Amino acid sequence: MAMNAKHFLRLLAVGAGLVGVVAPASAADEQGTVRPEVGRPLQAAQDLIKQQKYRDALGRIAEAEKAGSLTPLEASLVAQLRGSAAQGAGDYLTAAKAFEAVLASGRVQGADQLRLIQAVASLYYQAKDYPKTISWSSRYFKEGGTDLQSRALVAQAYYLGEDYANAAKETQEVIRAQEQAGQPVPEYQLQVLLNSQLKQNDVAGYGATLEKLVARYPKADYWAEALRNVSSRPGFSSRLALDASRLALATGTLTSTPNTWSSLSWPCRPACPAKPRRCWTRASPPACWAAAPTPTATSACAT
Numbered sequence: 235m236a237m238n239a240k241h242f243l244r245l246l247a248v249g250a251g252l253v254g255v256v257a258p259a260s261a262a263d264e265q266g267t268v269r270p271e272v273g274r275p276l277q278a279a280q281d282l283i284k285q286q287k288y289r290d291a292l293g294r295i296a297e298a299e300k301a302g303s304l305t306p307l308e309a310s311l312v313a314q315l316r317g318s319a320a321q322g323a324g325d326y327l328t329a330a331k332a333f334e335a336v337l338a339s340g341r342v343q344g345a346d347q348l349r350l351i352q353a354v355a356s357l358y359y360q361a362k363d364y365p366k367t368i369s370w371s372s373r374y375f376k377e378g379g380t381d382l383q384s385r386a387l388v389a390q391a392y393y394l395g396e397d398y399a400n401a402a403k404e405t406q407e408v409i410r411a412q413e414q415a416g417q418p419v420p421e422y423q424l425q426v427l428l429n430s431q432l433k434q435n436d437v438a439g440y441g442a443t444l445e446k447l448v449a450r451y452p453k454a455d456y457w458a459e460a461l462r463n464v465s466s467r468p469g470f471s472s473r474l475a476l477d478a479s480r481l482a483l484a485t486g487t488l489t490s491t492p493n494t495w496s497s498l499s500w501p502c503r504p505a506c507p508a509k510p511r512r513c514w515t516r517a518s519p520p521a522c523w524a525a526a527p528t529p530t531a532t533s534a535c536a537t
Contacts, residue, residue: 271301272308279315288323295319310339321357330357330366348379359387364395382408386423393426402430402439421451
């Protein structure tokens with residue numbers, strides 16, 4: 235005996251918990267029927283998805299498909315449930331293709347369609363298919379999508395696909411929009427931009443992004459790289475070496491290399507002024523005294 239479609243349309247809502255898609259609101263579908271040889275295994279698949287037994291659910295969905303000669307409604311139900319089960323099982327490529335089939339059926343419209351397009355782009359990203367991530371994201375924006383997270387996903391897809399110019403461009407657009415909206419810029423986005431600029435040998439852009447990282451996420455690694463970047467620029471005056479060393483000391487990135495000792499000790503030599511003495515003392519734990527390059531200056535300034 236054929237089953238009323240209203241019950242099985244609720245099966246499509248199972249996918250809503252995974253991809254945020256609502257069952258298609260088609261009056262014709264609601265008046266349709268689902269054959270028992272299709273409906274029974276799909277009902278079992280729904281129960282298995284609820285129990286998070288996604289692989290078993292995929293098996294029951296395949297069983298329903300074997301009934302053959304699926305109606306458009308039955309095919310849509312199969313594709314929707316396969317997408318949900320595959321996503322739960324971590325088979326992102328199968329999930330993406332299944333939801334593509336749902337979109338191709340024309341049974342999802344409006345806001346639900348836009349969310350499903352966004353989900354397909356995300357699934358392809360998780361499947362490491364970066365060209366399709368970009369193409370589906372492009373469709374999402376073309377059809378009215380505005381989510382900045384999706385644009386950030388595109389930037390990462392470009393980066394992982396080694397298209398560093400577009401990765402930098404997309405990331406800069408995301409960061410600009412976040413700043414204009416008064417939203418915090420996540421650290422990972424600045425990292426994507428920084429590395430994209432490094433890959434392109436964009437010296438100016440790299441330095442500017444480092445400054446943003448230091449200002450917003452003042453970690454020792456970023457400070458160390460920022461100080462290295464500044465001090466290695468052409469035209470950097472040796473007269474600024476002491477200031478750089480003091481900043482390194484303040485940020486916990488000072489090292490006891492010969493260059494560091496020299497930059498800290500040279501102002502001490504004439505008359506041991508107070509500021510260099512304090513800097514020298516803080517920069518010189520007992521184990522490091524022997525490494526100092528100028529013993530006379532060390533003993534004089536440490537007193």
